[in-house]
Amino acid sequence: MVYFINDIITGALIGLLYSLVAMGFVVIYRASKVFNFAQGELVIIGGFIVWFTTMQAGLSLWLSIPLSLVLAGLVGYAIERIFLTKLIGESVFSMVMVTVGLLILLRGLVLLVFGPAVRPFPIIFPLKPLFLGDMLIPMNLLIGGIITIVAAVGLSWFFNRTRSGLRMTAVAEDHVVASSMGISVKGSIAVAWVLGAILSTIGAMIFLSGKSLTFLASDIGFAALPVALFAGLESIGGLILAGIIIGIAQSLTTNYLDPLIGGSLGSVVPYIIMLAILLIRPTGLFGWRTIERV
């Protein structure tokens, strides 16, 4: 029974990590109507920036973490300036296709620059797990979960309550209408990508803390994708619930069902849940149900 509860708690915390990565998807979508397929690549670039500032440049953690976040923001800004600013006014389809191109472009670049070698990642959060009675809870995931919840509350307040957040929401509604109302579409998309890159870097720190870093870690982007769709692409607060549900389902499947069937069903369970939910609620749990006009 203790193990069961422990699995549930660990699963929920992993789910919160997925939520944090998925928040990158949602923030970019909420402010630009672009679905960023290259989110996992942003995570891995964030990971390499953190690795570079700590292991390579030898800075202390207190200095390197803020520096990494700034650098990651710059990378996000650069991507937006090079690729996406040029596409404002083109169809959303073009913008999404560019992010598909970015997915393989960034994957290739990371591989060319850093190579396939396995690298140690700095220990950012204490390695020692938290003992609660007989249960043990990984410290990085626990702190990460708290960060995720704080970020979700903060960002959903920003997008739903502040003036600049609502402006960005208007951009997600319609680029042309927003810009004719005097809202800077360019600025909004730039902020979105900076935020997306920073969130991905925080995700990388939590995910990789004390583990090893290779370019394959970007697969977390596809692990987080079902969470974003499950919650609905517009809802930041909903990500928490979606992440916890999917995390627990995955953890229970991996620990109790996989040994029985001898496979890795756990890795596709998020997708199965996502498909099932989308068939019942086509815009996810908390996505906007838009009224379409011709």
Place this chain on the structure above:
Amino acid sequence: MDPSGVFPTSYRSDRRLIRTRWQFLALVVFMALLLLAPYLVSSRIIAILNMMMISAVIAVGLQICTGYAGQINLGQAAFMGVGAYTASILASKTGLTFLLTIPLAGLSAALFGFLFGLTAARIKGFYLALTTIAAQFLFHFAVLNLPSTWLGGSNGITVPPAELFGQRFVSESSQFYLNFAVTAIMVAGAFGIVRSRFGRAFVAVRDDDVAAGIMGINVAATKANAFLIGAFYAGVGGALWAYLIRFVGVDQFTLFHSIFFVAMIIVGGMGSIVGALIGVFIIRIIQEIIATVGPNIADSVSFLGGDIVFAGMNVVLGGVIALFMILEPKGLMHRWNILKSSYRIWPFPY
């Protein structure tokens, strides 16, 4: 575009494919050259042509699904994989002739694609596009986790060569004729589909699905049909692939391969069958160059090792997709059409 004042006077002449005598001549010469290719060029080039024709079948399917019906499809390699696995299992376990396995491979892939297209009845827009990524993951999961006696697991399946009247298709040039025949049928079929009732429904749904629905088109069924046809093409291409490589493994059908197919239709031009063929030609040549040059560079930059081909392929093709979307989002075919129509109506602007 014809010069002003020149109109088709009947429905037949409006929808016909070959409009001038020169076009007919060009088509005949092109087909004749392709048919004679095994006698004209080296077997290395024939091998490349084989790959191109198989990719052409798959890219044309993707063109119908994405370019004509507007449904982003990032699972084309998975659909291809379903076809390849179906063909190889049928060929190796039941010994069916390729005349049956290739269509059956197409049908099984079409069924798999249709399942994802069916969700279109409920799911719309990006959500629908993203479910095709789920197809990719479910396909990998199924192959790797079902009992290995069924699908070969991570070991893959060896495929016996295609055989007709005691003639085995093993040499590059005999496989060339097999691929040529199937590709010609499939491409001709694609031209037929896109100018039929279904093709026009696809274009209407792509341009505005709400408006299409108001005009009486069954939008969900049209989207499901688009996935069905696209996946059928992928399945046939997959079967050809299985007979060409004579081995299928799950690593041949990843998300990256799906994106390579997307790159082909973006370069060629969305919404044009000829565009898809041009895209296949260009992307395959780029891939061929990287695969040849890559290992040479790898010797000087040793820390990358064998990954340089994969990395270089991704950088170049990712860059190509992004560049085309920024500079020429309608693809090379659009540029060619502009050139052609300005030549036809010269010296008048329109």
